[in-house]
Amino acid sequence: MADRDPRLSGPTLKVLRLYLMTPREExxxxxxxxxxxxxxxxxxxxxxxxxxxxxxxxxxxxxxPKEAGRPRRRFYRLTGLGETRARAALSEFQMPIVQRGEAWAS
Structure with a gap:
């Protein structure tokens, strides 16, 4: 694990917001x-x-991959630490977390 948090760019915040809508989904x-x-x-x-x-x-x-007829996919999951830090980051940047099915606010 790194000693510091990753840079929270606009794209990073978008990804974190997506995951916080359904935190357990990979x-x-x-x-x-x-x-x-x-x-x-x-x-x-x-x-x-x-x-x-x-x-x-x-x-x-x-x-x-040969049987599936496509390359393997890598699946990403939010960790407990990630969920805690992502909630704090989005709160700091005042980006509300919407539930699945709600429109994305730009």
């Missing part, structure tokens, strides 16, 4: 990107930093 990178509009070039390094800081953990999907 999502693939593609799913996160589609839901938040954060591009892969920003998203994957961010997820690596969040994981290194202990806010997220992840694991590879347990499939045979």
């Amino acid at each position: 999502r693939s990178g593609a799913e996160i990107s589609k839901s938040t509009g954060v591009g892969a070039g920003t998203l994957y390094p961010m997820l690596a930093r969040l994981e290194e800081a202990g806010w997220f953990d992840s694991e590879w999907e347990n499939i045979d």
Whole structure:
């Protein structure tokens, strides 16, 4: 675990907000990107930093890519520490957490 919290950029706050809507749900990178509009070039390094800081953990999907006809996906989960820190960060930046189905406020 890193000694300091990750940088809380606008895209990072979007990802954290998505996870706080349903904190126990795991999502693939593609799913996160589609839901938040954060591009892969920003998203994957961010997820690596969040994981290194202990806010997220992840694991590879347990499939045979040849049988599935597609590459394996990596699924990311918010940790207890991540949930606590994300709630504090969004509160600090006054970004309300909406429930699933509510419109995103830009």
